[in-house]
Amino acid sequence: MSEKNRDGKRTARERLAVEREKQKAADKRRRTLIVGASIVCVLGLAAVIGVVAxxxxxxxxxxxxxxxxxxxxxxxxxxxxxxxxxxxxxxxxxxxxxxxxxxxxxxxxxxxxxxxxxxxxxxxxxxxxxxxxxxxxxxxxxxxxxxxxxxxxxxxxxxxxxxxxxxxxxxxxxxxxxxxxxxxxxxxxxxxxxxxxxxxxxxxxxxxxxxxxxxxxxxxxxxxxxxxxxxxxxxxxxxxxxxxxxxxxxxxxxxxx
Missing domain, CATH: 3.40.30.10 (Glutaredoxin)
Known part of the structure; x- marks a missing residue:
């Protein structure tokens, strides 16, 4: 395998790993918002997540x-x-x-x-x-x-x-x-x-x-x-x-x- 192909595959894997980390972070933020909305109607947050200001x-x-x-x-x-x-x-x-x-x-x-x-x-x-x-x-x-x-x-x-x-x-x-x-x-x-x-x-x-x-x-x-x-x-x-x-x-x- 050429050095160029190895670099290309390595870059693709790195991009995929980055995307996975971004998705994990987004899922974590989404879960946090859902839990927060179910716990308390906190002042200052959007009403669309069931919380009032x-x-x-x-x-x-x-x-x-x-x-x-x-x-x-x-x-x-x-x-x-x-x-x-x-x-x-x-x-x-x-x-x-x-x-x-x-x-x-x-x-x-x-x-x-x-x-x-x-x-x-x-x-x-x-x-x-x-x-x-x-x-x-x-x-x-x-x-x-x-x-x-x-x-x-x-x-x-x-x-x-x-x-x-x-x-x-x-x-x-x-x-x-x-x-x-x-x-x-x-x-x-x-x-x-x-x-x-x-x-x-x-x-x-x-x-x-x-x-x-x-x-x-x-x-x-x-x-x-x-x-x-x-x-x-x-x-x-x-x-x-x-x-x-x-x-x-x-x-x-x-x-x-």
């Missing part, structure tokens, strides 16, 4: 009336909906958007553990509802769903309805939760919730102003995205080693003192 300048707040807090709301400005006993030694603070797919992923993974711990009196969860995706993808589904959840709180049915909303979450770009009829239909999945009082609350947007106030508190808090999950003030959702089992261990250890 805080867009204060374009946040389309409704012309809501006074901030009417739902029954039993607590905390600063009565913006937290509590689930669990007041005397629990651990408190989990959760900021969520009902249109956020990462919030749904968190709920699916952690819900059984949260129910177990709150029912046992070992954990208290404080839910804060925001409308982050409304301001970035358009629509009012986050607002309408949050208002309906607050109406469910008035009826003492928040936790069950909250779970139904996430279980029935449409695609992030589908604003199906903007329809009051749909929200009332979903209330039929919670025993005793679909009442004239609940329907009136949903249709009148009784708690719209409260939802907007909660959203403003979220932005003022400088949080990185939804869901934001704080255990006794410490952001545990940023801890990639956190699991439901690990959360349970921490809460039970605190409960034992």
């Amino acid at each position: 805080a867009n204060a300048g374009k946040d389309k707040s409704t012309k809501a009336g006074p901030a009417v807090a739902p029954s039993g709301a607590q905390g600063k400005d009565s913006l937290a909906i509590p689930v669990g006993k007041d005397g629990a030694k651990s408190t989990l603070t959760v900021w969520e958007d009902f249109r956020c797919p990462a919030c749904q992923a968190f709920e699916v993974a952690y819900r059984p553990t949260l129910h177990e711990l709150t029912d046992a009196g070992k954990l208290r969860v404080e839910y804060h509802l925001v409308r982050l995706i409304d301001g970035n993808l358009g629509g009012t589904g986050s607002l309408r769903a949050a208002n309906a959840a607050a109406c469910a709180q008035d009826a003492g049915k928040f936790r069950d309805y909250h779970d139904v909303l996430f279980a029935s979450q449409p695609k992030e770009t589908d604003d199906a939760l903007a329809g009051n009829d749909r929200l009332i239909e979903l209330a039929g999945k919670v025993k005793g919730l679909d009442t004239p009082a609940f329907r009136k609350c949903v249709q009148n947007g009784t708690h719209d102003g409260w939802v907007d106030k909660s959203h403003q508190a979220f932005k003022s808090g400088g949080f990185g995205g939804t869901p934001t999950v704080l255990l006794d003030g410490k952001n545990i959702y940023e801890d990639r080693t956190m699991t439901p089992a690990k959360l349970k261990q921490r809460v039970e250890a605190a409960d034992r003192g």
Whole structure:
């Protein structure tokens, strides 16, 4: 074989190796983006990968009336909906958007553990509802769903309805939760919730102003995205080693003192 042919084959092999390395790098970047989109709705990234950006300048707040807090709301400005006993030694603070797919992923993974711990009196969860995706993808589904959840709180049915909303979450770009009829239909999945009082609350947007106030508190808090999950003030959702089992261990250890 001539020296020229050997050089040509060697160059071809080198080009092929380079192309393979480029493809590996592209595949790695693609996997990273997919995993990132499934973990958290991070502010500043494109919505096309299921992640939303805080867009204060374009946040389309409704012309809501006074901030009417739902029954039993607590905390600063009565913006937290509590689930669990007041005397629990651990408190989990959760900021969520009902249109956020990462919030749904968190709920699916952690819900059984949260129910177990709150029912046992070992954990208290404080839910804060925001409308982050409304301001970035358009629509009012986050607002309408949050208002309906607050109406469910008035009826003492928040936790069950909250779970139904996430279980029935449409695609992030589908604003199906903007329809009051749909929200009332979903209330039929919670025993005793679909009442004239609940329907009136949903249709009148009784708690719209409260939802907007909660959203403003979220932005003022400088949080990185939804869901934001704080255990006794410490952001545990940023801890990639956190699991439901690990959360349970921490809460039970605190409960034992």
